[in-house]
Amino acid sequence: MKGFLVLENGEVFEGERIGYQAEVFCEVVFNTGMAGYIETFTDPSYAGQGIVMTYPLIGNYGVIPEDFESDKIWASAVFIHNMANFESNFRSKYTIDKFLRNNNTPGLTGVNTRKLTRMLRESGTLRGALVNAINNKEALLEKIKEYKVEGVVDKVTVKAKQEYGKQYEKKVALIDYGFKHNIVNSLLSRKLGVMIYPARTKAEEILKDNPDGIMLSNGPGDPEECKEEIETLKELYRRTNKPIFGICLGHQLMALANGFKTSKLKYGHRGVNHPVKDLNTDRVYITSQNHGYYVLESSINKNIAEVSYINLNDGTVEGINYKNKNITTVQFHPESCPGPEDTSFLFDTFARKVKGEI
Numbered sequence: 001m002k003g004f005l006v007l008e009n010g011e012v013f014e015g016e017r018i019g020y021q022a023e024v025f026c027e028v029v030f031n032t033g034m035a036g037y038i039e040t041f042t043d044p045s046y047a048g049q050g051i052v053m054t055y056p057l058i059g060n061y062g063v064i065p066e067d068f069e070s071d072k073i074w075a076s077a078v079f080i081h082n083m084a085n086f087e088s089n090f091r092s093k094y095t096i097d098k099f100l101r102n103n104n105t106p107g108l109t110g111v112n113t114r115k116l117t118r119m120l121r122e123s124g125t126l127r128g129a130l131v132n133a134i135n136n137k138e139a140l141l142e143k144i145k146e147y148k149v150e151g152v153v154d155k156v157t158v159k160a161k162q163e164y165g166k167q168y169e170k171k172v173a174l175i176d177y178g179f180k181h182n183i184v185n186s187l188l189s190r191k192l193g194v195m196i197y198p199a200r201t202k203a204e205e206i207l208k209d210n211p212d213g214i215m216l217s218n219g220p221g222d223p224e225e226c227k228e229e230i231e232t233l234k235e236l237y238r239r240t241n242k243p244i245f246g247i248c249l250g251h252q253l254m255a256l257a258n259g260f261k262t263s264k265l266k267y268g269h270r271g272v273n274h275p276v277k278d279l280n281t282d283r284v285y286i287t288s289q290n291h292g293y294y295v296l297e298s299s300i301n302k303n304i305a306e307v308s309y310i311n312l313n314d315g316t317v318e319g320i321n322y323k324n325k326n327i328t329t330v331q332f333h334p335e336s337c338p339g340p341e342d343t344s345f346l347f348d349t350f351a352r353k354v355k356g357e358i
Helices: 037-041 096-102 113-123 137-146 152-156 181-188 203-208 227-239 249-257 345-354
Strands: 002-007 012-019 024-031 049-053 077-079 106-109 126-131 162-164 171-176 193-198 213-216 244-247 262-278 284-295 305-311 317-322 327-330
Touching (some): 002 137, 012 077, 037 049, 037 096, 106 126, 126 137, 203 227, 213 249, 213 345, 249 262, 249 327, 262 317, 284 317, 327 345
Parallel strands (some): 077 106, 171 193, 213 244, 244 327
Antiparallel strands (some): 002 126, 024 126, 262 284, 262 305, 305 317, 317 327
């Protein structure tokens, strides 16, 4: 069955329908990873977005549930050039088409993803709709232009507090803006218990549980929309000196809590091959990234914080260290799923801080 991706600029991309047979509106973004489609599709940070996979063959190693980064696919849709009809992997449980259908996620295969990606790079991120037919293009374009990615943190966050690793002496409070499973795994593997809190949890409740450290997770959407979450971080910043480690959206929200500013990138950073430079050591790391917003360097108060990492492709801020506070945040994903493990040492450093070793 044919399907069409219609973009807000009027461009149309044709393909064959895969997965769940539904029509959806989404923000169309691209991911440059050559592998890791399982982790990508299940990353809550993609809520409200349609993912264009730049690597031309998707699905060849099937679907491994143990590699999920959440309990479901959060992406609104997926667009690929060639879907593998047969998987070759002893760990695989089923095909990517079944994966999409099981998660009520629609998609298109046979799409000219090279042309589509070049268009997104030149024009910036575009809104779009995946439809079965184009009967009234002008009316459809009006609906597409009205689409906004809103309220997505509330959709992806846990609904009640969860706890893991109760056997460990030291505990970390993880504020869930859309956490990936490997963040929890990275903490547990370092013998840290994890208490997961819904995104809108107040600082008073978190501090009452007396955690030894606080983790701010990744998540989807515009950080400026998270008003209550920002107020909570203002309180935590003011009331505690315990180690705080923020990733992606957590990095942006801590910046906003300190009066810094964020802005939307033209087409975002999404993939497993983004180089960042450590300004303290001049060492370069290859990182996994998924974000459409960034912290404006010009807005950072030098009396409060300093930039620790920058992106070597465009010079944007990739990390911030806060002065007179035990707070470190990074824009990239050191939990490395999907992606290289170059920066997993950041979890080692955080764990040592939580345990009082440094």
